[in-house]
Structure formats: structure tokens, C-alpha cells
Amino acid sequence: MAENKDKRCDKCNKKPKVGLGTCSKCQIAEYCCHECLLADWPNHQKFCGSPGQKSTDPTEAPAPALSPSKSGQALDDICEHPFTRLTRNEWLHDRSTNDIYKLLVDTYRLRTADNWTSAGVHEKDGIYGGARDDNEGFGRFMSKVGKEAFLPSWWGPDNNADCVNFAASDPEWGLWRVIQPGDIERRYGDSTMALQLRIFGERVYGCPPHGMKSGEEILDSKASREEDKKESS
Numbered sequence: 001m002a003e004n005k006d007k008r009c010d011k012c013n014k015k016p017k018v019g020l021g022t023c024s025k026c027q028i029a030e031y032c033c034h035e036c037l038l039a040d041w042p043n044h045q046k047f048c049g050s051p052g053q054k055s056t057d058p059t060e061a062p063a064p065a066l067s068p069s070k071s072g073q074a075l076d077d078i079c080e081h082p083f084t085r086l087t088r089n090e091w092l093h094d095r096s097t098n099d100i101y102k103l104l105v106d107t108y109r110l111r112t113a114d115n116w117t118s119a120g121v122h123e124k125d126g127i128y129g130g131a132r133d134d135n136e137g138f139g140r141f142m143s144k145v146g147k148e149a150f151l152p153s154w155w156g157p158d159n160n161a162d163c164v165n166f167a168a169s170d171p172e173w174g175l176w177r178v179i180q181p182g183d184i185e186r187r188y189g190d191s192t193m194a195l196q197l198r199i200f201g202e203r204v205y206g207c208p209p210h211g212m213k214s215g216e217e218i219l220d221s222k223a224s225r226e227e228d229k230k231e232s233s
Contacts, residue, residue, distance in 0.1 A: 010044075011036035041132060041176060074188045075099045081230070082196050083222035091200055093152045097159065100151070101166045103197070105173050106184065108134065108141045110194065111201040111209055113179045118211030127178060134175040135168045144204050192222075 008015055009032035016032035023029040023037070029044050031037040076096045085091045092100050112134055115121040122128030125136040142160055145151060151159075167175045184194040198208070199215040208214045 009033075009036050011040040074102060081223075081226045082192070083199075083219055084226045086196065086199055086203070086219055087223045089148075089150055089203065091196070092150055095152075097162075100155075101163045102173060103200075104142070104145065104163055105138070105167045105175065106179075106187075107197045107201045107204070108138050108167075109175060109177070109179055110184065110197045111141075111205070112137065114198065114209035114212060118209055121210040127176070132176060133168070135164070138167050138175055139164055141204070148204060150200075150204065195222075 007030060010029050011031055014032055021031050021033075021037070023031070023044065029037075029040070031040065076099050079085065079091075079095065082091060085093070092103065095103075112122070112126060112128060116128045123134075123137045125131050126134045142164060146155075146160065166173065184197065185191050187193075190196075195215065195218065198212075199219050202208045202215055
């Protein structure tokens with residue numbers, strides 16, 4: 001937080017009562033609240049860059065990072081034997097609606113980050129292509145998920161629409177945020193969650209992210225270990 005009490009929010013120009021929050025990307029822009037940060041992002045992304053610098057390339061400064069709040073408490077319920085469920089395409093089954101929304105959003109978010117960091121590949125209408133969010137690409141992703149029957153039997157068009165709206169509007173999970181190293185483990189409190197998300201994404205798309213190896217062999221190994229533990233217990 002900024003220490004100078006005379007400073008004003010870069011969006012609303014008001015003096016906050018408890019100080020200003022600084023953009024996590026450039027460490028320059030300052031805002032009085034999360035809402036002002038989001039409202040100013042379409043303009044700020046044109047200039048946001050690495051600390052102390054301004055960027056003319058919007059792909060160099062995609063968006064604010066994931067919120068670290070509620071670290072390790074992202075999901076309502078713990079999923080037992082997740083890798084076994086992945087092999088059966090039942091990874092999203094027997095979960096709460098909100099948990100499914102969150103996992104779908106982060107699967108797509110991690111997939112786009114992997115494509116960009118591993119091979120410099122991005123969708124033209126996505127964050128890494130200069131757009132303010134990844135909503136268009138997420139809609140296409142949801143179409144693929146539905147066609148491949150990864151969703152539970154009770155899932156319907158209303159759930160699909162609600163999930164897309166969740167990705168577009170939720171303050172913490174919205175797709176204007178990007179993933180930074182360690183975000184997934186901190187958010188879910190599970191060192192294997194990034195692997196789970198990548199494997200699920202690979203199954204949806206039928207291939208691993210650009211520039212990365214398939215996770216299917218690791219999946220088989222992890223699932224086998226889960227089965228061994230079940231038999232020995």
C-alpha cells in the first residue's frame with residue numbers, strides 16, 4: 001500500500017481512508033479499491049509493463065494476477081482419487097456447482113498461460129493477444145467441454161450460461177486475471193492441482209499445450225498409485 005496519504009486513486013481521483021493499492025504488474029498505477037482497478041484496466045493495460053517501465057505492447061502486461069485471498073480454500077469439497085477420476089472422465093462429477101465453475105475457469109486460464117509461456121501462442125481475442133479478458137475463448141472452451149461429455153449428467157444450458165457469466169464477472173475468478181508461478185498451488189492448497197488442470201485441459205482439447213509434453217503417462221502413473229493405496233487401506 002502507498003504511504004503518501006495525499007495521493008489519489010488513478011481511476012476515481014479520490015483520497016482513500018486506508019491508503020492505495022498498487023498494480024501488481026507495473027508497481028506504478030495506484031487504486032483505492034479493486035473495483036477501480038478493474039474499471040481502469042482497459043485503459044491501463046495499454047501502458048502497464050514491468051516494474052518502473054511502461055509498455056506499448058499489451059501482450060507484455062496481460063492483466064492483474066490472481067488474488068491470493070483465501071489461500072488453500074478454493075473448493076467446497078475435497079475430491080478423493082482425482083487422477084483415477086480423470087482417467088474415467090469423471091473429474092468434474094460429484095462436485096458442487098461452484099467448484100465446477102472454478103475448475104473450468106482455471107483449466108482454461110492455465111491452458112492459455114501455458115500456450116503463451118511455452119510457445120508464445122495466444123488467441124487473438126484473448127488477454128495474451130491484447131484483449132481485456134479471455135471471455136470469448138472461454139466460451140469456445142465450454143463448447144468443447146460439453147461436446148465431450150465431461151460434465152455431470154445434471155448439467156444443462158442454464159449451468160453453462162451461469163459458468164460463462166461467472167468467468168466474466170466474478171471479482172476473484174474473472175478471466176481478466178492471469179496465472180503467475182505458484183498461484184494454483186497457493187489457491188487450492190494442493191501441489192498436484194496444476195497437473196490435474198493441465199491433464200483435464202489436454203483431454204478436452206485432445207492435445208497438450210503448445211510446446212509441452214503430454215501428461216497422459218503421468219496420469220496413468222498417478223492413477224495406479226491411487227488404486228494401490230485403495231487396495232492397501
